[in-house]
Amino acid sequence: MTNKMWGGRFKQDQDLLFWKFQSSIHYDKVLASYDIKGSIAHAKMLGKTGIIPVRAAQLITSNLAKMLKDLENNSFKIDLSAEDIHSAIYIALKKKIGDAADYLHTARSRNDQVVLDLRMYAKDKISVLTGLIKKLQSALVNVSKKNIDVIIPGLTHTRHAVPILLSHQLLAYVEMFERDSKRLFQARERCDEMPLGACAMAGTSFVIDREYVAKLLGFKKVSQNSIDAVSDRDFVIDILSAIAILFMHLSRFCEEMILFSTPEFNIIEIGEAYCTGSSIMPQKKNPDALELIRGTSARAYANLNSIMIMMKGLPLSYNRDMQLDKEEFFDSVDMTEKVLTIMSGLVKSIMINKNNMLKVFEDDESLFALDIADYLVRKGLAFARAHTITGKIITYCADNRLKISALPIDKLKRFTSKFDESFYKELDAKRSVVKKSSTGSTNPIFVRQQINKWVKRLKD
Ligand code: ARG
Numbered sequence: 001m002t003n004k005m006w007g008g009r010f011k012q013d014q015d016l017l018f019w020k021f022q023s024s025i026h027y028d029k030v031l032a033s034y035d036i037k038g039s040i041a042h043a044k045m046l047g048k049t050g051i052i053p054v055r056a057a058q059l060i061t062s063n064l065a066k067m068l069k070d071l072e073n074n075s076f077k078i079d080l081s082a083e084d085i086h087s088a089i090y091i092a093l094k095k096k097i098g099d100a101a102d103y104l105h106t107a108r109s110r111n112d113q114v115v116l117d118l119r120m121y122a123k124d125k126i127s128v129l130t131g132l133i134k135k136l137q138s139a140l141v142n143v144s145k146k147n148i149d150v151i152i153p154g155l156t157h158t159r160h161a162v163p164i165l166l167s168h169q170l171l172a173y174v175e176m177f178e179r180d181s182k183r184l185f186q187a188r189e190r191c192d193e194m195p196l197g198a199c200a201m202a203g204t205s206f207v208i209d210r211e212y213v214a215k216l217l218g219f220k221k222v223s224q225n226s227i228d229a230v231s232d233r234d235f236v237i238d239i240l241s242a243i244a245i246l247f248m249h250l251s252r253f254c255e256e257m258i259l260f261s262t263p264e265f266n267i268i269e270i271g272e273a274y275c276t277g278s279s280i281m282p283q284k285k286n287p288d289a290l291e292l293i294r295g296t297s298a299r300a301y302a303n304l305n306s307i308m309i310m311m312k313g314l315p316l317s318y319n320r321d322m323q324l325d326k327e328e329f330f331d332s333v334d335m336t337e338k339v340l341t342i343m344s345g346l347v348k349s350i351m352i353n354k355n356n357m358l359k360v361f362e363d364d365e366s367l368f369a370l371d372i373a374d375y376l377v378r379k380g381l382a383f384a385r386a387h388t389i390t391g392k393i394i395t396y397c398a399d400n401r402l403k404i405s406a407l408p409i410d411k412l413k414r415f416t417s418k419f420d421e422s423f424y425k426e427l428d429a430k431r432s433v434v435k436k437s438s439t440g441s442t443n444p445i446f447v448r449q450q451i452n453k454w455v456k457r458l459k460d
Contacts, residue, residue: 025081033072052103086114125239126188132341133181151163153367162370171450201227201317231317237304250343275289409423
C-alpha cells in the first residue's frame with residue numbers, strides 16, 4: 001500500500017531527498033490526537049447527512065476512536081515514512097478497515113484539515129499557558145505578601161530614585177503577566193472558528209453540516225469564507241506575538257532579578273536549584289536560569305518574525321509554504337510551557353536580604369531627595385524652588401562627604417529658612433512610602449489591597 005493520499009496522477013516517484021525535505025511528519029505528529037478527533041467528527045457528519053454509507057461512517061469512527069485510545073496510552077505507532085500526520089492517520093485507518101477508509105476524505109482537503117488541527121491544538125495550549133501564567137502570578141503575589149515590609153530603592157535609569165515597597169515592584173510584573181494572559185485569551189477567541197468544509201479552498205458541492213461538526217468539536221462558530229479559512233494563519237501569529245510580548249516581560253524580570261542578586265544591589269538571592277557554578281572560579285554561583293530565559297526570548301521573537309515573513313508574500317489561498325508555520329509555532333508553545341514552569345519555581349526560591357535593605361537607605365540619603373523637596377513644598381516653597389534647594393544640599397553633602405542627616409539645623413537654614421527640626425524625620429524610608437497617597441502608589445495600604453485583590457482573583 002502506498003504511503004500517500006495522492007498519486008494517481010504521477011508516473012514517477014519523488015526524489016528521495018526532496019521527499020524527506022517536504023515531509024512534515026517529524027513535527028506535525030504532535031497534532032495526531034486533534035487530527036483523529038477532527039476525522040471522527042467529520043465522519044459522523046458524513047454518515048448523518050447520508051453523504052457516505054452509515055456503516056462505513058460507523059466503521060471509521062469506531063476504529064478512529066480505538067486509535068485515539070491507543071495513541072493516548074502510547075501503543076499507537078505513528079508511521080514516520082508518511083508525508084504528514086493527516087496521511088499517517090488515514091493510512092493507518094486504511095490498514096485496519098480497508099476500502100471503507102476511502103470514504104473518510106469526502107468533502108475534505110488537507111488544506112482545511114490542517115487548519116482545523118492547528119486551531120484545536122492552539123485552543124488547548126492556550127488554556128495550558130494561561131494556567132501556567134496564573135501559577136507564576138501566584139508565586140509573585142506570595143513573595144509580595146510575605147515581604148510586604150521590605151523597602152528597596154526604586155530605580156529610574158537603573159539609578160537610585162525613591163524608596164518603594166519590594167512588593168509594589170513585584171506586583172508590577174503581576175500586572176504585566178495579567179495582560180499577557182488576556183492577550184492569549186483574546187487570541188483563543190479568534191482561534192475558535194471551525195474551518196472544515198472549506199475543502200481545498202472553494203467549499204464543497206456536498207450538502208454537509210458544518211455547524212454539527214463545530215458542535216462536536218467544541219467550536220463557537222464556523223468560518224464564513226472558505227478561501228480565508230484555508231489561507232489564514234493570523235491565529236498562529238496572534239499567539240506567537242502574545243508569546244513574544246510575554247517573553248519580553250519574562251526577560252525584563254530576569255534582567256532585574258540578575259541585577260538585584262548582584263553583590264552590588266544585594267536585594268535578593270536566587271535559590272541554588274536555579275543557579276550553576278563555574279568550572280574555574282570556585283566562588284561562583286551564577287543566575288543561569290535567569291540568563292537562559294532572558295536569552296530564550298530572542299527565539300520567541302525570531303519565531304514570530306519567521307512566520308510573519310513566511311506569510312507576507314503569499315497569494316490566496318493555501319500554499320505549501322504554510323506548512324512551515326508549525327515548527328516555530330510548536331517551538332514557541334513548548335518553550336513557553338517550560339519557561340513558565342521553571343520561572344514559578346525560581347520565584348518561590350527567591351530570598352530577600354532584608355538587613356541589607358535597611359543599610360541602603362543609611363548609605364544613600366539622596367534616595368530621600370524627593371521627600372526633602374516635598375517637605376519644603378509643604379513648608380510653602382514652590383516645587384521648582386524646592387527642587388533647586390534640595391539639589392544644592394545633595395551636592396554640598398557629596399562634595400564634603402557629609403550625610404544629610406548630619407547637617408545641623410542652622411546649616412540647613414542657610415539653604416532656606418523653611419527648615420526646622422521636624423525635617424530630620426523625613427529621612428526615613430518607611431515614612432517615605434507611607435506618605436504616598438495616590439491610588440496605585442507604593443503606600444503599603446494600597447499595596448496590601450492589591451495583594452488581597454490578586455489572591456482572590458488568582459484563586460478562581
Ligand atoms: N502538511 C501540510 C501542511 O502542513 C498539509 C496540507 C497539504 N496540502 C497540500 N495540498 N499539499 O500544510
